[in-house]
Amino acid sequence: MADSTILAEYRKSIVTKILFGLVGIVLLVTATLYALAVGSYYLPVADVVNILLLREADTTAFNVIWNIRVPRILTALTAGAGLAVAGAAMQSILRNPLGSPFTLGISSAAAFGAAFALGFLGAGVMTSSAAEAAIIINNPYLVTICAFLSSLVATAVILMLAQYKGATPETMILTGVALGSLFTAGTTFIQYFSDQVRIAAIVFWTFGDVGKTGWSDLAIIAAVTVPALAYFIYNSWNYNVFKAGDETAKSLGVDVHRVRLFGMLISSLLTAVIVSFIGIIGFVGLVIPHIVRRFIGGNEIYLIPLSAITGGLLLLAADTLARTVIAPIVLPVGILTSFMGAPLFIYLVIKGRNYW
């Protein structure tokens, strides 16, 4: 059969989506090069490229690029992609446009678990000088496992709401807010029983900063993010069908309970790993999928990979801004995403169903 006009039109809409992805990738490369160049130690882009291609070695510049900026930038890209994808998946799985690791309280729960490991289980070594206190995670697995277990508590509550109560998006978010405060209270409790230096360290750590990860931390984040992304892309048609409701999804042969359970487990794990290394970064997971849907529509098979690209790009841009906006002070990027994300969240709520 020859292509009908409908099919041709549909193909055209797909080309637009692919184009969106290509533009995203170009911007990503540009932003990466820019982020490598700027900072308190400025390097011209040409030098950056030379260092990246290993044509120049054994210089301060080489150290700055390979040991400070590249891990930082890759962390921003991976964490941004991971959070955006976790948000996109949660929104579809729970049929909730306001869903995200942060709004459902899962980030706060993970942060509590991590703080518990750092504060009580001795998973962190403290360094403290007159100017700053910081925790260096010496047992990343313990911190991540605690963060994951704790995030599972929040996930279980949300899952039960979705599964058995058929909760509306609003109920789910209100529960998320309650869970968020509960776990934040837990984190505060840990701080209350810690000494001053430790308090400062935990507070600093919860800010959400992509600058404290080294190569090995980055490897762990990537080792979870990349398979999770593949898993979500593999399941994208299941999530497409979820949008029509549980009953329809079942009638189309999708094992709703299983797909929802595994999807939520994996997005919680992803959130927990990211949070345990870089702290809470709010709103990326919520806002990015909406921005992407605006441009390319709701088809998950494109939404998920393009959310990853856009999430990485946005977090990198935000971090670069955070590094340079009031230089020489380097802001934690979590503060900036909250400043940008909260108004966007309110906008989404007000705009409401007209947009969804």
Add this chain to the structure above:
Amino acid sequence: MKITVNRLSFSYNSRPVLQDVALELGEGEILGVIGPNGSGKSTLLKCIDRILKPKGGAIYLDGKEISRFTMSELARVIGYVPQQEDSRFPVNVFDAILMGRKPFLNWKPSRKDFDKVSEIVDMLKLQDIAMRDIGSLSGGERQKVIIARAIAQEPQVLLLDEPTSNLDLRHQLEVMDIIENLAKQGTSSVVAVHDLNLAARYCSKLALLQEGKVYAAGGLEVLQPGNIEPVYQVKIKIHVNGGRTFIQADRPL
């Protein structure tokens, strides 16, 4: 495909919704399930599609019990059109119909799936709205899209839960015509309907439910005052005009 429902029972918590329901339907037949609100019509459809798990009894498709089908096997045989569906995310019409190909997908749609969908778009004359978001459609258009999705499953059995209840007159007839045309090609349909006149006109078989039990079943003769009046608690008048039966609700009893 032949459907046999044998002594089916279902309860929500401990409240019985279906009791000992027995029905039979042959290939290409349209079974209209009628009855007042809460008589168990939707529940019956959901049990047939295994969306709900019956408490007792069994359902057979061509002699094979439905619990012996895998979920996607069943989805390749039965298409389900729910009473209402709302999406909180943007979905365009083409993608919504493509969802009906889900039971056939390994991972993503193939050339054949796209062709199938565009064929159905042509068949149901949805070309003008194919790229629009389903949220922006009228009730009648949306209903047609949902039916189109079920057709994309290439089902041998179609279950429709009050497919005409929110539609204007023209869309009601269009939707029922689609079901009739599919029946001519061999698709068996079970349709829950409120409008007894539509049931009289389109259905080859009827089952009247009252509080989860089959009150009467058979052909058009089910539509007689002796059945309708006690079940619906209304006085009715029946007119026959041009070979068609019309039921007029007169007053509540």
